[in-house]
Amino acid sequence: MPRQRSVLIGASILAVIVAIALLAPYLGTRDPARIDPVARNKRPGAERVVRADDGTRTTLTYWMGTDSLGRDVYSRVVYGARVSLVVGVSVALISAAIGLVIGILAGYLRWLDNVVMRIMDGLMAVPAILLAIALVSLSKASLRTVILAIVIPEVPRVVRLVRSVVLSIREEPYVEAARALGAPLPLLLARHVLPNTVAPLIVQATFVCASAILVEAILSFLGVGIPPETPTWGNIMAEGRALFRLFPHNILFPGIFLAATVLAVNMLGDGLRDTLDPRVSRRL
Numbered sequence: 387m388p389r390q391r392s393v394l395i396g397a398s399i400l401a402v403i404v405a406i407a408l409l410a411p412y413l414g415t416r417d418p419a420r421i422d423p424v425a426r427n428k429r430p431g432a433e434r435v436v437r438a439d440d441g442t443r444t445t446l447t448y449w450m451g452t453d454s455l456g457r458d459v460y461s462r463v464v465y466g467a468r469v470s471l472v473v474g475v476s477v478a479l480i481s482a483a484i485g486l487v488i489g490i491l492a493g494y495l496r497w498l499d500n501v502v503m504r505i506m507d508g509l510m511a512v513p514a515i516l517l518a519i520a521l522v523s524l525s526k527a528s529l530r531t532v533i534l535a536i537v538i539p540e541v542p543r544v545v546r547l548v549r550s551v552v553l554s555i556r557e558e559p560y561v562e563a564a565r566a567l568g569a570p571l572p573l574l575l576a577r578h579v580l581p582n583t584v585a586p587l588i589v590q591a592t593f594v595c596a597s598a599i600l601v602e603a604i605l606s607f608l609g610v611g612i613p614p615e616t617p618t619w620g621n622i623m624a625e626g627r628a629l630f631r632l633f634p635h636n637i638l639f640p641g642i643f644l645a646a647t648v649l650a651v652n653m654l655g656d657g658l659r660d661t662l663d664p665r666v667s668r669r670l
Contacts (some may be wrong), residue, residue, distance in 0.1 A: 393661065396653030403647050407467035414461035415446070418617040422456035430635050451635040453625055462617040463640050469529070469618045470599045470647060477536045477598035478591040484537070485544025486587060490575055492545065493552025503549070506542035514539035518601055522610050532611050536598045547590050551583050592655030596648045603644050619644045 406413060425434055430451040450459040492502040509517070514536075521535035555561060561578050569577075605611030606620025607627075614621050619640040626636020 390657070390661075392653050393657030396650045396655075396657060399646055399650035400654060403467055403643070403650065404471060406464055407471050410464045410468055414458075414464045415449070416458040416461045418457065418462040418465045419615060420457060422452070425452050425456040427454055427629070427633050428452040428456075429633070430639075450639045451633065453622070453633075453636050454629060455625075459622065459636060459639060462622050463619065463643055465617045466619045466622060466640060467643065467647075469612060469616065470602060470644070472529070473533055473536070473602040474595040474599040474647075474651070476533050477540060478595035480533070480537050481540040481544050481594050482587055482591045485541050486548055486580075486583065488541070489545040489548025490552055490579060490583065493549035494556050494575060494579060499549070502545070506545050509539065509542045510546075512539075514597075515601060515604055518605060519608070519610050522605060527611060527613055529612055529616075532602055532605060535605075536601050540594050540597065544587070544590055544594065547586055548583050551586055552579055555579050555582050589655055589659040592651055592658060596651035596655070599644070599651070600648055 425446075425448070428434070428448045428451050430449060432448045432451065434446045434448070448458055448460065450463060452458055453462075488502060492499050517539045518532075518535040521538060522531055525531050556579070561574070564574050564578055602611060602618070603620035603623070606618045607624045609624060611620060612618050614625070622640040623637045626633065630637055
């Protein structure tokens with residue numbers, strides 16, 4: 387079925403990217419931060435013979451070329467997968483957790499709804515990338531700062547989704563019956579409201595993950611994200627843009643990995659949405 391094929395393809399591509407990230411120390415051919423002036427701007431597939439002190443020779447192959455500092459692009463791309471996945475998964479989990487709590491309370495407690503949603507509307511009025519840039523600029527650039535700066539713009543989207551689900555659930559007969567029987571609010575939310583928000587929340591988390599990976603690359607490309615010495619796909623592309631016409635491989639290869647990862651996560655999210663949403667399943 388189409389939805390199952392989408393999940394399978396997305397999960398397969400994502401599994402390969404995750405394997406590359408986990409096995410980076412074994413797949414990388416060189417230290418991603420090692421500078422070699424002699425090997426500056428090598429094209430993909432170029433080879434170089436290195437002589438050791440004892441007279442032995444070693445042939446190095448730069449599968450994806452080198453950058454303007456002689457660093458191996460292949461090794462930097464492989465290690466860059468780690469940062470992108472950490473950012474994507476961290477932002478998705480944190481945003482989902484915070485958005486779930488706020489969305490359930492705002493959707494079920496009428497007096498809290500207007501206050502919370504006006505705050506969320508205010509955050510959503512500012513483009514996510516501009517808000518992230520502003521937040522990163524307020525403190526020292528680091529992985530933790532970038533994750534926090536991306537989480538804040540993503541939380542309102544999760545809150546709005548959870549709230550919309552809770553608004554319909556709280557009018558259901560079984561919720562009204564539990565309320566009439568005097569069920570405590572925490573028990574009512576945990577037993578009757580929370581389980582119905584899990585499926586849409588999982589789907590939304592996949593889209594948040596894809597968006598976070600892309601935003602992190604944009605921040606790094608603009609020079610306001612993770613420090614340049616850390617190999618990330620955005621940093622690699624940022625360092626290669628000055629010589630893009632002469633040596634396009636510095637942007638091409640990390641761009642392919644970035645596009646493949648975002649596409650895989652989005653395909654996985656689309657497939658999960660079609661699978662977990664009973665209304666879509668019936669139409670298919």
